[in-house]
Amino acid sequence: MDFTEVSLTALRVLRAVADRGSFTAAASELGYTQSAVSRQIAAVERLAGTELVERRRDGARLTAAGQLVLRRATVVLDEIDATARELAGLPAEAGTVRLGWFPSAGAALVPRALTALRRSEPALTVTTREGSTTALVRALRAGRVDLALVASAPPYRPLDAQAPPLVVRTLVEHGLCLAIPAGHPLARGAYVDVAELAGQRWIAGPSGGDDALMGVWPGLDGRPVIAHTARDWLAKLQLVAAGLGVTTVPVALAAALPEGVRMLPVRGGPQERRRLVLARLPGPVSEPVARVARAVRATAVGLEEAAYG
Template sequence: MIDVQRLRVLRAVAEHGSFNQAAAVLRLTPSAVSQQVAALERGLGAQVVARSTRGVTLTPAGHIMVGAAESVAAELEHARQQVAELSTGRTQLTVATFTSGGRLLLPSALARLMAAHPRTVLHVREGEPEDTLPLVRQGAVDLALAYHFDGPLPVGPRPGTSLEWTPLLEDPLHVVLPQGHRLVGHDSLDLAELAAEPWVLGCLKTEAYLRRYAEQAGFDPDIRGTTTDYFFARSLVAAGMGISLIPSIALTPEIPGLSTVSLKSPVPIRHIGVAAINGRDRPHVTTLIHALREQATQHNGH
């Protein structure tokens, strides 16, 4: 039989990349962490981590076992919630969200959830997808409103997990220009036309995305500022600091002195959706996902 504590230790090692850091988080000694992992390997008859001077990395068997560890953690948390619901008669629901998507989609969806299930106790956690999707797999949150650009989810499902992704809407990025800019009034722009412009961006991932698309267009963008808030980035554009690349759902509320122009193909797009554990009969989660889909449909219709 596989020891749950050893799975917990392996998950910490995988998350932090070293025995020492995992030991600090778990409040164990590095020797105890190493012994737990070694005991797990003996029981499996397979190596789960590769040790080197740079730290430790998971082997293919290790990836499978970390997936199993996350599934076990999620099931135990789900069971704890069910027991708590039996004693209180109230359902605890924790929702994770990124800022701009949560502002657009979540309030109305939560209102619909509370109308259908008024005894629900809601908790909302803000975070980026690379942080919140693992929390869904671990059972720490019930579902996460998240996004990804072209390519897979930032933290895709591992073997042994059942993370389900429900697409909600596509969120194209637009160029935001200050009033009086020479390109204001164009119906659309090619990214190459912006090669000489200074940029102010509202998200570190947007910077990485812009650099990738700019490389395809043959230039290296001159990035003068990065923030973690799209409204702040647009405010800096209005002040004349540069131009920006902003997702469509983050273009409100309006700021005077700005103009928005679409990009020509290939258009950078954020894919917004919701992640939850598949295969669970949780009416509250199902209700909220349906409400989010309805809210996304209303937004797409505008």
């Protein structure tokens, strides 16, 4: 076994498979055929002398050996990419931090955190990508993002079962609220009783994946009436503003409510809690990554205080 003969192409393919979670998605990202991706993975496994990718019905996942190879490969690939940029006369990206975030964070939290960083850290570059929790965790494991901002619901299980465990820090914890049209009968009070939610028309996220029925108050009796589905949180809120239904919202979206929408707490029944967490791989943290983490946390806390204040 001579692992020094592994190609950079094979390592890039391994990283894409880890990031995208399937051979098909990795092939699409890289512009390869699926059979070409399979050949590259088989080649690197042959050189490693062990299975690196677990082939599953629902996609692909790295084995423990695959995670080890990927961690080392990411360092090599980043150095090669940095060298290519320098040879091309482009500035080095030593001050670049890659942040992944869940969809509703783009309505207020992420833009405000980036604005604060631009004022306090003008030399720091932050690139971002939106994704589901599953996609962002894969991106962390694959070395595609440095930090992942995700929302977690009870019972607050680990974000994945792979080793080593991710380092996860809770930024804020809050309850869900209800977004309702300002002219709706339920908008007259300071809160909504859970019993009043029966028979309401809901605006929900598409079912399936991490966002199953996101937008419907959990635990309601009977089958909820889904009037509209939309993945984008601002689209949901605009539908609410138009009087077409109601939806659930995290407190952090209070700063992004359009005109004609009220956000109210729900009383009675079990309260739905959400944690906003920032995850990263274990190990030393660079100062740029630490600065971005501090800015995101300060912004999350500030939005929370403004909503409740």
